[in-house]
Amino acid sequence: MGESTLRTDLDRRAAGVADRVIAWRHHLHRHPELSNREARTARYIADHLRSLDLEEVRTDVAGHGVVGVLRGGRPGGRAVALRADIDALPVEDLSGVDFASRVVDEDYPGGPFPVSHACGHDCHAAMLMGAAEVLAGVREHLPGTVLFVFQPAEEGPPVTEKGGAREMVQRGAFADPTPTMAFGMHVAPYPKGFVGYRVGNQYAASCLVKVTVTGKQVHASTPWMGVDPMPAAAAVITGVGQLYRRLPAFNPFTVSIGHVEDVGRFNIIGERVTLWGTIRCSVESDMSALRQQLTALAEHTAAGYGCTATVDYLQDVPAVHNRAEWVTAALPTLRRVVGGDQVVQSPPGLGYDDVSELVNRYGGLYVLLGVQDAELDDRGGPVPAPGGRGLVANHNPRFYADDGTLVTGVRLHAHVALDHLTGALVPDAPAG
Numbered sequence: 477m478g479e480s481t482l483r484t485d486l487d488r489r490a491a492g493v494a495d496r497v498i499a500w501r502h503h504l505h506r507h508p509e510l511s512n513r514e515a516r517t518a519r520y521i522a523d524h525l526r527s528l529d530l531e532e533v534r535t536d537v538a539g540h541g542v543v544g545v546l547r548g549g550r551p552g553g554r555a556v557a558l559r560a561d562i563d564a565l566p567v568e569d570l571s572g573v574d575f576a577s578r579v580v581d582e583d584y585p586g587g588p589f590p591v592s593h594a595c596g597h598d599c600h601a602a603m604l605m606g607a608a609e610v611l612a613g614v615r616e617h618l619p620g621t622v623l624f625v626f627q628p629a630e631e632g633p634p635v636t637e638k639g640g641a642r643e644m645v646q647r648g649a650f651a652d653p654t655p656t657m658a659f660g661m662h663v664a665p666y667p668k669g670f671v672g673y674r675v676g677n678q679y680a681a682s683c684l685v686k687v688t689v690t691g692k693q694v695h696a697s698t699p700w701m702g703v704d705p706m707p708a709a710a711a712v713i714t715g716v717g718q719l720y721r722r723l724p725a726f727n728p729f730t731v732s733i734g735h736v737e738d739v740g741r742f743n744i745i746g747e748r749v750t751l752w753g754t755i756r757c758s759v760e761s762d763m764s765a766l767r768q769q770l771t772a773l774a775e776h777t778a779a780g781y782g783c784t785a786t787v788d789y790l791q792d793v794p795a796v797h798n799r800a801e802w803v804t805a806a807l808p809t810l811r812r813v814v815g816g817d818q819v820v821q822s823p824p825g826l827g828y829d830d831v832s833e834l835v836n837r838y839g840g841l842y843v844l845l846g847v848q849d850a851e852l853d854d855r856g857g858p859v860p861a862p863g864g865r866g867l868v869a870n871h872n873p874r875f876y877a878d879d880g881t882l883v884t885g886v887r888l889h890a891h892v893a894l895d896h897l898t899g900a901l902v903p904d905a906p907a908g
Contacts (some may be wrong), residue, residue: 527900
């Protein structure tokens, strides 16, 4: 079978599995699980992969990771890793769909939490399940190997646990075979069926921040007999908003405090306040300077209130870096799948995604897939389409994704895999 005929067959098979992809997505959306707790999700995925008679289905990888291994029937030394994340968020589901989540995790650290797929990982997993079925149907024509990577804990595991893409790498998930390319996509509030790409950092570098401010506990009626850490913690939060003045303004970054934790009650001045947040840098080299500035701010501010502060930096995630040669190699494939006018350069953003551990290590790229009622304005930014459901950002309780677009993700995975294995999507060697 020639490559042109094979590509047509991929599209036919993708269309044939489209309704099942939607059904898988609805199931996963209705039954979400938080990071490092994706046991039922992993079983659901693994059962599907086993039904395809893959050469291997590896389970319990770095927690609840699943890797399906499809070895093609033709000789070939390349291996493409197609990746989807599978964990959900501690966010209430206000999407309004009839398959909305009503799950509450009573036992998760810091909980109980409502749980929902407010970031679209249900879409990612379902699209990759569909791609696995499509590619398994043409295995005799494939040279090389496809790894279907279903990754847990992309949103970050509990701070006392390990998890995510780096843990999968360290546990040897990609040792046999080692990928020659990694590919994935993230659904986004972008026009339906559009693919957004960026040369350079598609996503920012990030780390989790823990600031612990310590005073001296005392009864609320006698604050002078203790040291109240609450005003010091509040001053640190206020000071974080001025850190932008301490670094050159040319590279976007954020320092966000998302959670304040105090062990005590209304009539006790507690001993300790913990601030949890993130640093995100569009240019990874700014991370070190930001950490130094934040540490100094916390320590000196706390001292001014008679307290002490310690700052810990956890769960480093490198920027997702799409190298120019990989983007150039992939653009013909992306344009063929969705149409040239629907492949556009996306603006920079400060989200993070630990798919960087794969793309940066093995080569390849990560793109955006538009799934909302949007259009692009004159500057190339997404705006709500007239009469549509509007733009709703990822992590918002009302985040939604268009089911009809999911088949596009299946086709993207399948065509990228085929083109890489056959040598059509391989970056040119640098000039000597």
